[in-house]
Structures are given as structure tokens and as C-alpha cells.
Amino acid sequence: MIYIFQSLQSFSTYAGRRPILHTSLALLFFFALFFSFPVFSASQAEKEKEPIIDEIVISAAGGNLVLFATVRHCFTDEMLEGVRNGIPLTFRFDIRLDKIRKNWFDSELVEHKINHTLSYDPLKEEYQVAFAEKDRPEVTRSLDEAKKMMADINGLALHPLNELQAGSPYSLEIKATLVENTFPLSMHSIIPFTSLWNFETDWRIVEFNY
Template sequence: MSKRYLRGVASLLLALAIFFGGGESALAQNATIEELIVTNSSTDLLLFLTVNNAFTKQMEEGIRNGIPVTFSFYVKLEHKRMWMNQEFVSLQFDHTLSYDTLKEEYSIVRSELPGQTFRTKTLGEAKKAMAQLNGPPISPLKLLQPEAGYLLRVKARLAEKTLPLYFHHVIPFWSLWDFETEWYTVEFRY
């Protein structure tokens, strides 16, 4: 094959990637955690956070076409030590969003609220519910040492996707949905 032909094919593939969402993948890849708050109830350490820029137009279209999406939130609580921190809590919370085309309804299942399904008719409300952790317990307060230093680290990512066999060929830009935030850390004393 000639170099001219290969350049033409490469240019065509690049143009298709940009046309089918290559420009928007950068938005999802720049997902950030905002409003990260660590607080407590009378018995537990609680976490609140919001993920921004997690959805692209392609993801929204895929959701409307019945493709479920799962966000995973990773939480680590470490006791701050002079030489090396000691991790004593490691949690994962999963949020799964799906759309029922017959009912025209979005459903969100959140692992931190077992047995409860949030349902809404609007994609905006569904996206908000997907991208927030609203006070799941991280650790019982009785396990924390008074006046000790702690680090709470959190990260969010679009969970591994499992499409039915050969579906990856129908949705060629599936990998553009990927996002993963950096680790965000809050340091506090109890």
C-alpha cells in the first residue's frame, strides 16, 4: 500500500473519531470531585461529594437507548502516622443508571441504599443522583481515636462496562465514555 493511501485512511479515521464524539471525550476525562465534605452524625463518619463533568452527549444518548451506566466511588480512610499512614477503611459505592424506554423513566440503584431505587422522568435529576454521595457512613466514630489525624481519599470512575456479545462493534466509540477522577484527599482531626 502506498503512503498516500495510508495517510488518507488515517485522516478519515481521525475525522470520524472527532465527528462521533472525540471532542467531547475530553470533557468526561476531566471529571472532577467537588463539594467534598467529611462530617459526622452522632454515631458515624459521613461523606458528601459531587462529581462534575461525568457525562458526555454520547453517554446520554446511549443511556436513552437502554445502555446502563455504572459509576463507582472508591473511599479510603487512613490513620495519619509519622512514617506511613495506616489504611483501616476501604469502601466502594456503585451507582447504576438505566432507562426504561417503555415507561420513559430513569432508575438509579445505589449500593449505599440497598433495596431502594430512585426513579425520575428527567435525565437531569438522574444525572444528579448518579453523581452524588449523600452521607453514606464511612466508619463508626467509636473506631476513631480522639485528637488523631486522618486522611480520607476518594476517587470516582465509570465502572467497567459489560456489553452483550458483539455490541462493542455496534458502538465503536464506547471507550470514549471512560472517565476516572484523580484521588481527592481531605485531612482532618477527630
């Protein structure tokens, strides 16, 4: 069992609780023709360089429902310069798994808040990425590798498979936020660009049947 959602065009995404997955092509054409509202897509977000959750994969491994996903366009030059100057960078992933119930409120099965923190050791010239979901941090000299580890959710165990009901619909919701770090006022005067460190992706909402 593998569900892959690589494009925002595959389902509706918004900040509420319920995605719209069953809109007909005719209705979409009607809105496009008469209202000319722009349809949000991954390609448009890439052009605008806005942070987005992408490449969502839901699979089964080791008796668990597991999640793979990545955040795109989540780094700026100011952020990376701050890391090299000793300011840690933390991404928080908010993840919820619900069981969908018709004509009733959904049942929340689990909620995860996963932090990834990037720091730099100038003496060793090494980047370290600490993961809330792992016991040990990863160390690398490659900035590109460190950025990839920061941005990726790689096989996070969401929920035991034996607690899911076969044939039932479920909803996965995920977003990423840059955690605001608190610094002394004197440090803000030295590094004023920390005020630019701010992003929060939209919720990505995926419905699937187990």
C-alpha cells in the first residue's frame, strides 16, 4: 500500500479541516471560464518561491503507517548566513491523522509535532541536524545535504496498522513552520535580519482509504 501525492493539482488544499476531492472537471471548467480564479498548483508556487509541502508519500512499513514528505523553498540566504554565525534554525512539522466519519465529527487518531534543528560548528566546519523523531543527530560538511535532511520527513511512523480499519477513509494534514527563536536585544541589533526569518506553509490535506 503506497499513496503518492506529488502535485497540488491532485487534490484541494486549504487551511480548513476538510479538502474537496470530488469536484467534477465540468465544475472546474465553469469556475475557470466565468470567474477566472487562478488555480493554485505546485508549478505556480515554485515560480513564486513560496515554501510548500510537496512529494507526500503514505506507505506501510514495519507494522506502521509511515509518512514521507519534503518542504520546498524553505531556505533564504539570510537564514543560512545566520546559521553560519551561530544561530540555530528550527523547522516544526505539524502532522495530524484523522479517521473520517460521515455525518459526524472526524476522530483524531494522532498528532505529531516534529522539530528539525540545524546548527553549525565553525571549528569543525560541520553542520549538525537534530531530529525529534531520531535518537541521534546527523553530521555533515555538505550544506546541501544538511538542507535536505532539514526539509525531509523520511519514514515517520504515524500509527500502528493494526489499529486502522480496512476500507475506511482517513485524512492526513501536514504543514511546516519556521520556529521563531528568542535572542537578546543586543543580538538583534547585531543581526537585524532575524526579523525576516518567518514562514509557515499552508496545510496540505490528503484523504485516502486504508
